[in-house]
Amino acid sequence: MALxxxxxSVVVSVWRNNxxxxxxxxxxxxxxxxxxxxILKSPSxxxxxxxxxxxxxxxxxxxxxxxxxxxxxxxxxxxxxxxAEEIISNVANEVTRMKKTIGKVPGLGVILVGERKDSLxxxxxKIKACEEAGIKFKLTEFSDSCTxxxxxxxxxxxxxxxxxxxxxxxxxxxxHLNEEKIFDVLKLEKDVDxxxxxxxxxxxxxxxxxxxxxxxxxxxxxxxIRYGVEIMGKKAVVIGRSNIVGxxxxxxxxxxxxxxxxxxxxxxxxxxxxxxxxxxxxxVGVPNMVRGSWVKPGAVVVDVGTxxxxxxxxxxxxxxxxDVCYEEASRVASLITPVPGGVGPMTVAMLLxxxxxxxxxxxxxx
Amino acid sequence: MALxxxxxSVVVSVWRNNxxxxxxxxxxxxxxxxxxxxILKSPSxxxxxxxxxxxxxxxxxxxxxxxxxxxxxxxxxxxxxxxAEEIISNVANEVTRMKKTIGKVPGLGVILVGERKDSLxxxxxKIKACEEAGIKFKLTEFSDSCTxxxxxxxxxxxxxxxxxxxxxxxxxxxxHLNEEKIFDVLKLEKDVDxxxxxxxxxxxxxxxxxxxxxxxxxxxxxxxIRYGVEIMGKKAVVIGRSNIVGxxxxxxxxxxxxxxxxxxxxxxxxxxxxxxxxxxxxxVGVPNMVRGSWVKPGAVVVDVGTxxxxxxxxxxxxxxxxDVCYEEASRVASLITPVPGGVGPMTVAMLLxxxxxxxxxxxxxx
Numbered sequence: 001m002a003l004x005x006x007x008x009s010v011v012v013s014v015w016r017n018n019x020x021x022x023x024x025x026x027x028x029x030x031x032x033x034x035x036x037x038x039i040l041k042s043p044s045x046x047x048x049x050x051x052x053x054x055x056x057x058x059x060x061x062x063x064x065x066x067x068x069x070x071x072x073x074x075x076x077x078x079x080x081x082x083x084a085e086e087i088i089s090n091v092a093n094e095v096t097r098m099k100k101t102i103g104k105v106p107g108l109g110v111i112l113v114g115e116r117k118d119s120l121x122x123x124x125x126k127i128k129a130c131e132e133a134g135i136k137f138k139l140t141e142f143s144d145s146c147t148x149x150x151x152x153x154x155x156x157x158x159x160x161x162x163x164x165x166x167x168x169x170x171x172x173x174x175x176h177l178n179e180e181k182i183f184d185v186l187k188l189e190k191d192v193d194x195x196x197x198x199x200x201x202x203x204x205x206x207x208x209x210x211x212x213x214x215x216x217x218x219x220x221x222x223x224x225i226r227y228g229v230e231i232m233g234k235k236a237v238v239i240g241r242s243n244i245v246g247x248x249x250x251x252x253x254x255x256x257x258x259x260x261x262x263x264x265x266x267x268x269x270x271x272x273x274x275x276x277x278x279x280x281x282x283x284v285g286v287p288n289m290v291r292g293s294w295v296k297p298g299a300v301v302v303d304v305g306t307x308x309x310x311x312x313x314x315x316x317x318x319x320x321x322x323d324v325c326y327e328e329a330s331r332v333a334s335l336i337t338p339v340p341g342g343v344g345p346m347t348v349a350m351l352l353x354x355x356x357x358x359x360x361x362x363x364x365x366x
Numbered sequence: 367m368a369l370x371x372x373x374x375s376v377v378v379s380v381w382r383n384n385x386x387x388x389x390x391x392x393x394x395x396x397x398x399x400x401x402x403x404x405i406l407k408s409p410s411x412x413x414x415x416x417x418x419x420x421x422x423x424x425x426x427x428x429x430x431x432x433x434x435x436x437x438x439x440x441x442x443x444x445x446x447x448x449x450a451e452e453i454i455s456n457v458a459n460e461v462t463r464m465k466k467t468i469g470k471v472p473g474l475g476v477i478l479v480g481e482r483k484d485s486l487x488x489x490x491x492k493i494k495a496c497e498e499a500g501i502k503f504k505l506t507e508f509s510d511s512c513t514x515x516x517x518x519x520x521x522x523x524x525x526x527x528x529x530x531x532x533x534x535x536x537x538x539x540x541x542h543l544n545e546e547k548i549f550d551v552l553k554l555e556k557d558v559d560x561x562x563x564x565x566x567x568x569x570x571x572x573x574x575x576x577x578x579x580x581x582x583x584x585x586x587x588x589x590x591i592r593y594g595v596e597i598m599g600k601k602a603v604v605i606g607r608s609n610i611v612g613x614x615x616x617x618x619x620x621x622x623x624x625x626x627x628x629x630x631x632x633x634x635x636x637x638x639x640x641x642x643x644x645x646x647x648x649x650v651g652v653p654n655m656v657r658g659s660w661v662k663p664g665a666v667v668v669d670v671g672t673x674x675x676x677x678x679x680x681x682x683x684x685x686x687x688x689d690v691c692y693e694e695a696s697r698v699a700s701l702i703t704p705v706p707g708g709v710g711p712m713t714v715a716m717l718l719x720x721x722x723x724x725x726x727x728x729x730x731x732x
Contacts, residue, residue, distance in 0.1 A: 034732040035463075039456040039719060041591045042584065045575050045621050090405040097401075180573055200570050201563030204617070205609045207546055208563060209411050218408065225407045233632045241620065243571045251570070254607060254628060255411050259639065261627040262620060266599045273625065353405060366400040 052241070052265035054286040075301070075333040078223050084345035087222075088133050091352045095134040098356075098365055106359035107136040108192070108351070109158035109167040111151060113177070114144040117318060118308050119170050126168075129348045135355055136163060144174050151177065152185045159187040165358035166192030168351065171244060189361070192354035194218075195244060204251045211361075212354045217249035219346025220281055220302050221256060227335055229279065229300050232257040237277035239263045239270065239290065239323070245283035245304050253279070270294070280333075282323035292328030301333040304343050320344075418607070418631035420652040441667070441699040444589050450711035453588075454499050457718045461500040464722075464731055472725035473502040474558070474717070475524035475533040477517060479543070480510040483684060484674050485536050492534075495714045501721055502529060510540050517543065518551045525553040531724035532558030534717065537610060555727070558720035560584075561610060570617045577727075578720045583615035585712025586647055586668050587622065593701055595645065595666050598623040603643035605629045605636065605656065605689070611649035611670050619645070636660070646699075648689035658694030667699040670709050686710075 036044070099105050108130055112123050123139070130137040138161070140154045151169070158167045167190045173179055188196050194203070194214035202210040224231060236258035240246035250260045258279065263270045265284075274280055274294040282290050283304035295301055305323030322339030330336050337343055360366065402410070465471050474496055478489050489505070496503040504527070506520045517535070524533045533556045539545055554562050560569070560580035568576040590597060602624035606612035616626045624645065629636045631650075640646055640660040648656050649670035661667055671689030688705030696702050703709055726732065 033723065033726050035456075035460045035722075035726070039453055039460065039722075040588055042588050045569070045579070046573065048621055048623070049572050050623070087405055090401075094401045094405065197567030197571055197574060198564050199567070201565065201567030203411070204566050204570055204613055205563055206415050206607070206613075207412065207609070213411070222406055222408050233634055241572070243573070247570055247572075254630075255414055257414070257416070257630060257632045259627065259629060259633040261625065263625060264620075264623060266623045267625040268599055356401075356405075360401070 052284070054265045054284050054289060073331050075330040075336040076227075077330075078227055078302075078335055078337045078342060080219070080223060080337055080342040081345045083223065083226055084219075084349035087346075087349040088129055088352055091135075091349070091356050092133040094356055094360075098359065098363070099134070102363055102365060104359065104363055104365075105134055105136055106166070106355045107138070107161075107164040108355045109155075109161065109164040109190075110137060110139045111142070111154055111158075111167070111169040112139060113142045113146060113151065113170070113173055116172075117316065118306065118320075119172075121316065123170050125344075125348050126351060129352055130355075133352050133356075135352060138164060146177075148177055148181055151182050155182065155185045159185070159190065164190065165362055166190050166351075166355035168193045190358060192351060192358055193244070194248065194354070200243075200248065200251070203248060203255070206255075212357065213252060213350075214244060214248040215347045215350035215354060216245050216283070216304055216343060217252045218350045218353075219343055220249060220304065221252055222350070223302065223337065223343070223346060224279065224300065227300075229335065231279065234258050234278040235276055236260045236279040236281065237263060237274050239274060239280070239282040240284035240304075242283060249281050249283065249304070253281075284323055286323055287321050288323070288325040290324040290329060292325065292332050295329045295332040297332050298334045299332070301329050301336040302343060303337050303339050306339055306344060418650070420631045420650050420655060439697050441696040441702040442593075443696075444593055444668075444701055444703045444708060446585070446589060446703055446708040446710065446712045449589065449592055450585075450715035453712075453715040454495055454718055457501075457715070457722050458499040460722055460726075464725065464729070465500070468729055468731060470725065470729055470731075471500055471502055472532070472721045473504070473527075473530040474721045475504045475506070475527065475530040475556075477506050477508070477520055477524075477533070477535040479508045479512060479517065479536070479539055482538075483682065484672065484686075485538075487682065489536050491710075491714050492717060495718055496721075499718050499722075501718060504530060512543075514543055514547055517548050521548065521551045525551070525556065530556065531728055532556050532717075532721035534559045556724060558717060558724055559610070560614065560720070566609075566614065566617070569614060569621070572621075578723070579618060579716075580610060580614040581716035581720060582611050582649070582670055582709060582713045583618045584716045584720075585709055586615060586670065587618055588716070589668065589703065589709070589712060590645065590666065593666075595701065597645065600624050600644040601642055602626045602645040602647065603629060603640050605640060605646070605648040606650035606670075608649060615647050615649065615670070619647075650689055652689055653687050654689070654691040656690040656695060658691060658698050661695045661698040663698050664700045665698070667695050667702040668709060669703050669705050672705055672710060 095105055110123060127137055158164050167186055183195055188198055191199055192212050194210055194212035199210040199212055202208040236253045238246050238250045241262050241264050250262045253260050261273055263273055271294045275296050277299055279300045281302045285305050285307055287307040301324055303322035303324040306320045308318040308320055311319040320340050461471055476489060493503055524530050533552055549561055554564055557565055558578050560576055560578035565576040565578055568574040602619045604612050604616045607628050607630050616628045619626045627639055629639055637660045641662050643665055645666045647668045651671050651673055653673040667690055669688035669690040672686045674684040674686055677685045686706050
């Protein structure tokens with residue numbers, strides 16, 4: 001696949017819609033009072049942020065685990081691939097109808113930084129799905145050593161590009177780049193990944209609606225609904241609290257009236273808490289962390305984690321495995337998503353759905 | 367106390383900073399696609415919102431409860447009143463310093479709708495505290511039958527009033543008023559209650575900071591910190607998921623690295639879940655719902671609920687009681703907040719702190 005660098009360092013100044021967000025975040029990131037520790041004992045929130053380091057130790061698994069797999073039982077497999085295909089096909093129908101009715105098609109701008117194999121695969125899948133659905137896409141690539149300003153400039157070009165209704169920045173970004181600064185530039189109405197704090201706040205708050213629900217949690221809940229899993233009143237445990245998976249998944253499940261617990265790398269007894277879940281969603285990126293002993297018999301297990309491991313027998317030289325030890329968990333759960341073929345394709349399908357939604361909103365196409 | 371109506375129905379059009387927020391929320395509230403149910407099975411989020419009806423039944427308490435109070439034990443009482451006074455006194459010192467240094471004082475605009483006794487008491491307490499701290503305040507009152515537009519006009523006047531750095535709308539509002547519409551008008555930089563979705567999103571997301579942390583959760587965490595309660599790695603259970611207490615409390619505790627579970631009125635076994643909490647925060651407004659049997663021995667109990675019950679022996683003709691059955695819970699917990707005199711005064715103190723912060727940010731006063 002040819003991924004061409006189409007970047008031009010033109011500063012686009014016509015993005016006033018986001019000026020307020022930028023000014024807010026810049027104010028808070030540079031503003032520090034001298035009186036704070038004179039009055040309150042509470043520390044600043046950003047100073048509290050520490051990396052979530054998950055390890056086999058924090059996973060709490062040991063050979064002497066009480067887990068005894070029931071070899072005769074096998075969970076029903078949630079076919080994310082098939083459902084995603086169905087959704088993409090339906091999106092394609094709507095795109096065709098839009099083109100016929102108003103002569104427009106949805107467009108997606110994609111920013112890709114660096115050459116991570118998994119990111120390349122994800123972007124390739126997204127482009128392929130766009131092509132399937134008749135959605136136009138524009139790709140802008142950067143090297144690992146690019147600057148924030150270069151990325152922001154590219155986003156600003158996408159912001160004003162009338163043919164693009166959605167914009168995504170493929171994560172993770174190289175560590176030297178400030179994710180917050182980059183996302184603050186992205187026009188809210190084109191934030192089809194739903195990562196803008198305004199979208200997240202509206203997802204969290206009862207009575208409100210975000211412009212876009214983040215694709216991965218939206219895909220997880222769509223799978224649950226399609227497989228007839230009741231969410232209301234059920235105990236859901238979300239392992240991981242990333243801004244792109246764990247946090248929005250917990251917020252979305254709350255909006256669906258589950259009783260939600262968020263397990264972090266600092267949780268003392270993650271296995272015990274996970275085992276209480278009727279619905280267990282894991283998104284931490286630690287291969288096989290969730291063992292069979294973490295799963296309540298009959299629970300529904302949704303594995304968002306993807307981790308590339310070297311495998312020369314595969315075409316790409318690696319294959320993806322999940323957070324969940326599938327072999328063990330599938331003997332305990334009632335329903336389970338595989339990796340690959342579970343949540344991954346749904347994330348892509350939901351991205352197309354959000355892009356269609358963005359275009360439909362712009363053109364008032366119903 | 368004289369609460370005078372100072373409303374003028376002047377439409378102020380100089381509040382462009384919030385135009386984007388308004389346009390977003392209006393777009394989503396009026397925009398509905400025809401293809402949504404053709405492609406996804408997931409319902410719209412706002413359609414999912416149902417009232418949280420807590421009852422003695424959902425509280426799960428019965429006479430045959432296994433709760434056996436240890437009469438000899440009494441929890442240490444968290445003195446919110448004393449800590450709040452200390453904070454207000456420190457805010458007052460900073461206000462004096464600000465006045466001396468730059469000739470300015472912080473100002474707070476308060477919108478009060480209707481004549482609920484509890485709201486009148488809260489507003490009276492806030493005004494009294496502002497006076498103590500040397501913070502200017504402006505009060506605008508409305509009758510129960512006022513319109514959204516009247517309130518929005520008043521907020522817009524406050525938005526452009528250079529002497530006001532914070533604005534609050536005392537909740538709850540009468541049912542005929544759309545809270546979302548009213549809060550969307552409020553200028554983000556003056557949202558000292560922290561109820562704007564942009565603030566909520568930034569509170570939720572790691573790596574980000576809201577302009578203001580909502581006062582009640584901020585007060586709860588300040589109490590925990592002052593009493594040496596470790597939050598990191600502890601199990602916290604938040605009962606209730608209101609936009610003003612339960613939701614931001616759960617988000618703030620997560621930022622402090624607790625393992626948080628949010629119990630709703632639809633949770634099947636609230637008592638059982640609450641009993642697992644090292645830190646139990648309740649904010650539902652159902653008197654005495656949280657019994658002694660809901661509390662893990664040694665847990666820290668923070669009672670945000672306030673409920674006015676008639677009591678002719680009191681000056682106001684009523685007194686406030688909390689969500690927690692104090693008599694029972696104090697025999698099980700290690701630390702407990704009373705009602706009144708626990709979280710209530712802290713909410714007021716934090717409002718003053720946020721107002722000071724807003725003014726300091728505006729004048730770059732450190």
